Amino acid sequence: MPVTALRQRFSQPENERQVQSTWEKFLSGQDCGSDAVRRLIDDSWRRCHGAVDPGRGSAPPPAQGDALYDLLTDSKDLVRASSKVIASARDFLFETGTVMVLTDASGMVLSVEGDGNLRDGREAINLMPGANWSEDTCGTNAIGTAIEIGQPIQIHSYEHYCSGIQNWSCSASVIRDPVSGGIVGALDISGLSGSYSRHSLSLAITAAGRIENRLAQREMDLRYRLLDHCLDRMQQADRDGIILFDRSGVPIKTNERAAAVMTEWAKSRAASDPVLRDVTMPWRNGRISPENLPHWVDRDWIKPIEIDGERLGSVLVLPDRSAVVRRTPKRETAPIGETGTANAFARLSGSAPAYRDALQRASLLAKSPAPVLLLGETGVGKDAFAQALHESGPQARGPFVAVNCGGFSRELLTSELFGYAEGAFTGARRGGMKGKIEAADGGTLFLDEIGEMPLDLQPHLLRVLESGEVYRLGENTPRKVKLRLLSATNRDLKSDAAEGRFRMDLFYRIAVTSLRLPALRERLTDLPDLSEHLLSQIAKRYETTPPGIAPALYEHFADYDWPGNIRELRNVLEGMFLESGGGDLTPDHLPFDWSVPARGPASETEGLTPLQQAERKAIVAAIERHRGNLTSVARELGIAKSTLYIRLDKLDLKDTLERLRP
Structure with missing residues (x-):
């Protein structure tokens, strides 16, 4: 970015008095040309002039109740992707007396986290969830103006168009959809004008980028799940043409027969062009809404793909025309989202002793309906183990329903888990909504990041596990459920329970058996x-x-x-x-930022292959964990003690052993 363009992004508090004078002249209709006012600010003032009341003291009252619920539900992917990023900035926010604000693409506030001392000030200007901070509504402000120009910007004091917020300093960056590139929201750091710092805009840009990366990772994961579930079906369809669309409605995969079958149907229905140009399958209001679909395509050929309640995409199955003409009864096919495998653990790759031990224990635990708590650091594959436990267990024919407890606000998680009755609150769906607990009836409920479940929700989950009954929000009649519970966490739940951050009775209920996955x-x-x-x-x-x-x-x-x-x-x-x-x-x-700890002396690893170096490092780590107890080391590595002695000698580890022994 050119230096001049970069300077346009940052405020200059030293020009505050000149900016104030220019703002007053601008409102009075005088010539307000001033180098102290950045071009981006001047442009925004001109957009607001005549459309926004410069005397406005706050944003309009925020949405509440069902309107707020709908707002958060519509943006739940963005809220989920942002939660950990925002949490990681808490120390900075408390130290600088600022808050971090997440909004959707229209400037509607989804969440506010940070210094609690700002609460009264935020309430005074309605910087609260459900409030509208678009430029059209609140004039020049970091949230609304960043969304308007599609770029990060910092707005300080009198640069705000409306007088009621001119004692604030704000920095915001837009968040873009990883697939379309369109704006899906904004991330803002705001505080009173005395909190101004150029670092706030840098952090907003960095944090927005991290959220985009998390959104991209989620899209990749969903697309991978979509392909993983559909590729076998696509390859086995030797007569039909199949076109796969992701959840954004973009076609991502076709099988070999698709082009030929399209041509057959187009010719039979007098179409001049057999190619499905510009066809997309976006979802709206929970349904597929095909766009640019030619007349020769039957809508019955389009099927949604949902796995465990997660919308992954859709598939267009173009039936072989000659077969359609010949056959009378409709052939039966398994749903394209159906899962299951004779040996679910076979697809989990790994032969290291610690991992092999986890696989063996998991295969034994799979045969029981008892709850299992999966333990391990972030990214070790707890979700893959949970899926394999389900598919190898007695509930394999039932649904596998996964819920990430850390990805929802308390209100959304309550509805996701327990569902709600019709009329439970204004705006509730007609007929109510089945919760994930009900959806898992006859199968497995997987609660990922269970340690993040709000403390006041935990008794309700405990009651379900003890009674086998679930109450929807707004209902007094219980519904019977029978399910297996799998949970996962990267936290020490036993310590959390001892310190009152997690219910001890729930801990013992979900951790009947536990399985630690190695890093x-x-x-x-x-x-x-x-x-x-x-x-x-x-x-x-x-x-x-x-x-x-x-x-x-x-x-x-x-x-x-x-x-x-x-x-x-x-x-x-x-x-x-x-x-x-x-x-x-x-x-x-x-990666350009790749860094590793300094390597040990060359003599320790000289002449070893990369695989031997990795083996050496694993043995050293085991010796450190067991304080030199070779019997325990051999047991962890899954080898005989005599074999361990041979490896110690071959990998030149005897001196290391003596050094590590207490």
Whole structure:
């Protein structure tokens, strides 16, 4: 970005008196040309002139009740993607006396987090969830103006068009949809004018970028799930043409027969063009709304794809015309979203002793209907284990319903879990809504990040688990449910329960059995196979062949701690895959900000292959954990103690063992 353009983004408080004078002249109709007022501010004032009352003291009263609920529901993906990003900024917000504000694309506030001392000030100007802070409503302000110009901007004091908010300093950046590039919201940092800092805009830009990355990751995950569930069906359809659309309505995949079948149907119905040009399948109000669909396509050929209540996309099945003419009874086909496998754990890649032990324990636990609490760091694959436990257990024929407890506000999570009755609140759906607990009846309910569940909701979940009955919001009649509960957390719930942050009775109910999944740094010997497996999935998604991996790359991988675990490895590999342009992955393709701890003395690893170095690191980590107790080390690694002695000698670890023993 050019320096002049960059300067346009930041306020200059030293010009505050000149800006105030220029604002007063502007409102009185005088010539207000001044270098102290940035062009972006001047442009915004001119847009607001005659349309917004400059004496306005606050935003209009915020939406409440059902209107606020609908607002949050419509933006739940954005709220979910933003929650952890906003939480990570809390220390900065408290230290600087500011708040972080999330809005949708129209400037409607979705959440406000930060310094509680600003609450009275926020309430005075209605900087609250449900309030409208668009430029059309509140004049020049960071939220509304950033959305209007589609760029980050900082607005300080008298740069605000309306006098009632001129004692505030605000910095905002837009959040864009990773697929369409359109604006889906804005992230703002606001405080009283004395809190001004250029760093606020930098943080807003960075945080908005992180939210976009989380949105992109979610889209990638959903698209992967869509392809994963549909590819077999597409490949087996040797007569029908199949076109797959993602949840945004964009076509992403066709099978080999699609073009030929399109031509057959177009000719039979006197269409001049057999190609489905510009056809999209967006969802509106819970239904597929095809756009630019030619007359020769029957709408009955379009089916939604929903897995566990999650809308993934849609499929257009173009039936083989000759077969349609011949056959009379409608053939029966399994729903395209159906899952299930004879050996669900076989697709979980890994042979490291700690991981193999987790797989063996999981396969045993799968046979029981008892609750299982999955423990492990973020990104270790707890959701994949939960899916495999379901598919290998007695509930496999029932639904698998997943809920991320950390991705919703308290109000939304209540409705998601328990559902509500018709008329429970103004704006409730006709007929009410089934909650995820009911949806899991006969199957498995997976509560991810259960440690984030609000404390006051936990007794209601406990009652469901103890009684087998669920009450919808607004109903007095219980509904029977029978399900298996799987939960996951990266927190120490037992400590949380002891300190009153989690209910002890619920902890013992959900942790009848527990399963700890090892972090990636504890299974470094799996890196080669796991990397190849992930690259194969990535290449399949991009419809190309997987690249090779240079052996030298594993040296870098083995020295890294992988705080984001498998999820981080997948992201790193995908970035490198795109950087490589189809060639083998080498250290040159590592991310620009890649850094690893300094390597030990060369003599410790000299002459070892990357795989041996990874094995060495895993053994050292086990020795450290067990304080030199070789019996425990061998047990964790799944090898005989005699074999461990051989490995210690071969990998030159005897001196290390003596050093680590207490």
